[in-house]
Amino acid sequence: LTRSPREESGGMMSGTLESLSGIGEDGSSIGSDSEINGLAVRRTDKYGFLGGTQYSEGSDKDIRVDVARQREMKWLDMFNNWDKWVSRRFQKVKLRCRKGIPSSLRAKAWQLLSNSKELLDSNPGRFEELEREPGDPKWLDIIEKDLHRQFPFHEMFAARGGHGQQDLFRVLKAYTVYRPEEGYCQAQAPVAAVLLMHMPAEHAFWCLVQICETYLPGYYSAGLEAIQLDGEIFFSLLRRVCPMAYRHLKKFKIDPILYMTEWFMCVFSRTLPWASVLRVWDMFFCEGVKIVFRVGLVLLKQMLGSVEKLREVQGMYETMERLRNIPPDSIREDLLVQEVVSLAVTEALIERECTIQVRKWRESRGELTHQPGRRLNGTRAIHEHKRRASAISSGGSFSFLGSIPPPGPLRASSSLLVKWEMLPYSTGAWAGG
CATH class of the missing domain: 1.10.472.80 (Ypt/Rab-GAP domain of gyp1p, domain 3)
Incomplete structure (x- = not known):
């Protein structure tokens, strides 16, 4: 982990990796990194929250064990023939996503749905390379200041310098090195944190890349x-x-x-x-x-x-x-x-409304820097894009989106933080976590 000057002088990221201190009989954690912050020991909810507005009181409606197992088996079958399911039986995939992905398989499902699994597999060692780069101190300092604001009541992120915050720093810093022309946007932090609740840092990084560049391109520019x-x-x-x-x-x-x-x-x-x-x-x-x-x-x-x-x-x-x-x-x-x-x-x-609004934008404000056409609408569109790209490639190694810079000009990101903080709604929300 490359450290910024602030870290070297004993800043936030100097904390050690903390382990959970115990597991309850029902599988939920008792105690966690949060004890370091002086919070009372408390049993987490089933999602890992120790309190706060997103803490789940009691149990949500539980699916019967036999039904849950049946759903898991269906998803495992889809995993084994993923491309075939997406190309030939996508409506069934969509229906199963709408019913809710089994929690035990959610991480793998998200990676397959977003095609980040392919990015991960076709870029071995790339995440470690990005980590070894020093990074821009301007972004590293802002990222550090934002770490403690992300889900402070979740056991993974409750401790300053704990394992969750360290992984969050790694993922966000890696993205600024991967896309230096975009840098860092504060709204990326909670998105990356949700991913880290489900998967290791390297997997979360490639999933974040897909969200930023394929699902919501331009959102964080x-x-x-x-x-x-x-x-x-x-x-x-x-x-x-x-x-x-x-x-x-x-x-x-x-x-x-x-x-x-x-x-x-x-x-x-x-x-x-x-x-x-x-x-x-x-x-x-x-x-x-x-x-x-x-x-x-x-x-x-x-x-x-x-x-x-x-x-x-x-x-x-x-x-x-x-x-x-x-x-x-x-x-x-x-x-x-x-x-x-x-x-x-x-x-x-x-899409139709987008065309209308782009025309109005150009008439009143001039040309867009952002290119709305870059957005792909979910798994099927990503799969089709990948298939077409493979068809026109010359048969050499092809890494979908992983080695291709995003099309269109992107502005330098130094003004992004100012722009974001100027939004009236964001000022209180970001401070409170």
């Missing part, structure tokens, strides 16, 4: 053009899906960038109860950004979609407070997934 453009697309879709919520937000001049930035850039990892986060990510890896749009639209529909609900938020301040603090009861896992799956917002509709 300077200027935040991609997220602003998606904000315009989102607001236009809201007008169609829930006119009442649309009119309310328009009346109080609440711009999409004020509330959907964290939702989209962090893929709801800081917004929803954890069981819902995992279900959303399962669908997101399979179906792409369409799921992110749908979840956001469902949330607004739930919170601002009726006369009764609007009576509770009769001003800009009250509305923003509601959007920042979504009541867990209104977004229960099964209800949320059911609403997301049934919402009639298709890839074609999003």
Whole structure:
């Protein structure tokens, strides 16, 4: 691990690797890195949370053991013939992702769905090479300052300098070396942290690469053009899906960038109860950004979609407070997934709206630096892109996306932190973890 000057002088990353101090009878941890911070010993929930807003009280509805085993066997069968399933029976893959990926197989499923497994296999030793590079001190310092803000109530990230924070530093630093023209964006940290809860650092790195460059290209680049453009697309879709919520937000001049930035850039990892986060990510890896749009639209529909609900938020301040603090009861896992799956917002509709908004952007603001056409909508699109690229390659070694720089110019990222911190919604949220 390459250390910045701040680390050498005994900074945050100088902590040693800490091990869990015990395992409870039910398999949950008792005690953890969090004890170093002086927190009382507490049994974690089944996701590893020791407390905080995403701690799960009691047990969520448990699937019967025989049903769980049956689902695992189906997924293992798909793993053994993955390309065939994606090319010939993708609807079944999609249905199984919507039902929820078995927790024991989630890491491997995410890597196959995103094609990061192929990136990992075709770039042996690359992650270690990136780690050995010194990195830009400007980014390393910012990354260090952000480490303790990521899921501070999760056993993996509770200790300053603990194993979770060390791995998070490794992954984020490696990305700045891998894509120096993009550098680091604060919203990448919670995304990388979610991945690290499920897989080793090297695997998490390649998964992060796919999210940043294939699923959400431009989201973490300077200027935040991609997220602003998606904000315009989102607001236009809201007008169609829930006119009442649309009119309310328009009346109080609440711009999409004020509330959907964290939702989209962090893929709801800081917004929803954890069981819902995992279900959303399962669908997101399979179906792409369409799921992110749908979840956001469902949330607004739930919170601002009726006369009764609007009576509770009769001003800009009250509305923003509601959007920042979504009541867990209104977004229960099964209800949320059911609403997301049934919402009639298709890839074609999003693409059509994207074309309209790009034209409006060019008319009012000039040419985009970001290229919307780079986005691939989930597993099937990635698989098709890979197949076409293989067909036109000359038969030599071909590393899908791993050795190809992203198309189109990208701005230098030095202004990114300033741009991000200027967003009103982000200031409090990032400080609190």
